[in-house]
Amino acid sequence: MSTRSIGQEFVKGLWDENPVFRQLLGLCPTLAVTGWVINGLAMGLATSFVLIFSSLVVSSIKKFIPSQVRIASYIVIIATFVTIADRCMAAFFPLISKNLGPYIPLIVVNCIILGRQEAFSSRNSVGRSFIDALGMSSGFVLALLILSSIREVLGVGTFLGLQVMGTWFKPWIIMILPPGAFLTLGILLGIALHIERKTKARK
Template identity: 60%
Template sequence: MIRISYWREFVKGILDQNPTFRQLLGTCPTLAVTVSAVNGIAMALATSFVLVFSSVIISMIRKLIPSQVRIASYIVIIASFVTIVDLVMKARFPELSKELGPYIPLIVVNCIILGRAEAFSSKNTIFRSFLDALGNGTGFLLALTLIGSIRELIGSGKIFNFGILPAEFNPWLVMILPAGAFITYGLLLASINQISIRKKRIKKEKMIEEIIGKKKESVLLSEVAS
């Protein structure tokens, strides 16, 4: 097995394997709560908290859990952290908690968390699981902030509750409705796919050029030799 560096372990969750844009996981909260940038950030922070702690705990006891009951065990661990988040939010930020509604308890079944538990932290060391969870959490945070900002900006003319657009701007209500979430998400996915396809093509062309260049060199060398 190839061991990648700790830094790569952290960064991969932000760019190459961004949970929202590359793995397409956790789309339910992504679409449902990104009405405003603040909501998106709160949701992502809550999810990241659960993700990091449950990953570390699962990685700690990965050799003790019998594989037949592993999913149930993961859920118990995840649910405990979700309960902590839910209660803390209710006590400290009652308004935000009301706005996010059922989506905080629903973090229990968020597929990013269960996905990382099953695919990563049940097979890797504690520190690697921690970095992986932190990277994925950061990627999720950035994605939700981006979608939330776009929808808030067009849907209500504000960003982080500050009015930015001029008063004449007529907000597009559709952007803060569910349809706006799908449109924003779809267009962002399309543009990110386009960028990655272009990157791959450029890489391929470079490789081909290198191979051709080497061949020419060898032909020249052989001609000189003869």
């Protein structure tokens, strides 16, 4: 059982245990869809939906799942919500759904979601699991937003499709291509670790 207060349970997902910057989980979608802010945001929200609902279900039926088959059960629960998310995206936001393509079904193998079920929801109450899932999702969305903002602004000079850079700016096309994703995330990880060290040293 976790001994943190409810507030701390939420906040830890934003920085201390941020799934992307601190735990290096879910890197594949993080790299793949962050060429445009709108795609990053859609991916973040779809993943949050799946994570929050899977956590709610797993934490409420944790007593009935035999521990030998728990991973398989979690995967079926997660796959159910991913199917719902996939179908809803295709119905209501066909354009975004087309852009993200097979990356939406791939949420099912996102290690953040399975990781939270195994590490948290299977041992904590429904309320706490909800707050934890909310915090982790916010951390994930935050990371996707940071990465996609940098890539879209530098890569094409726009933010959510709006022109933000002046006409003097020559876009760095490489930023929205695959190499830009690796380079940006690598440098961001370095910066995150640097900030972490600085704050530790001050304490």
